[in-house]
Amino acid sequence: MGTLVARNEGIDGAVAQSIDSLKQWIKQTQSNILADETPWVVKGVKEWLWIFANTDFP
Numbered sequence: 001m002g003t004l005v006a007r008n009e010g011i012d013g014a015v016a017q018s019i020d021s022l023k024q025w026i027k028q029t030q031s032n033i034l035a036d037e038t039p040w041v042v043k044g045v046k047e048w049l050w051i052f053a054n055t056d057f058p
Helices: 003-029
Strands: 034-042 045-053
Touching: 003 045
Parallel strands: none
Antiparallel strands: 034 045
16 A cells, blocks of 8 residues: 555544544535645655644634
8 A cells, every 4th residue: 555545544543533523614614724735755755744724723
């Protein structure tokens, strides 16, 4: 599997409940949300960081 898939599977269980809460909050209350995707190399492998931001998120 790719690096990104392996990373996602490794953290999925730990953050699943928080992600579900965030998804519902976005769908119900937000018409706009800001996003950024930033790559960088870690030990020769390209890694990615995604940021989603809104000043109102609790």
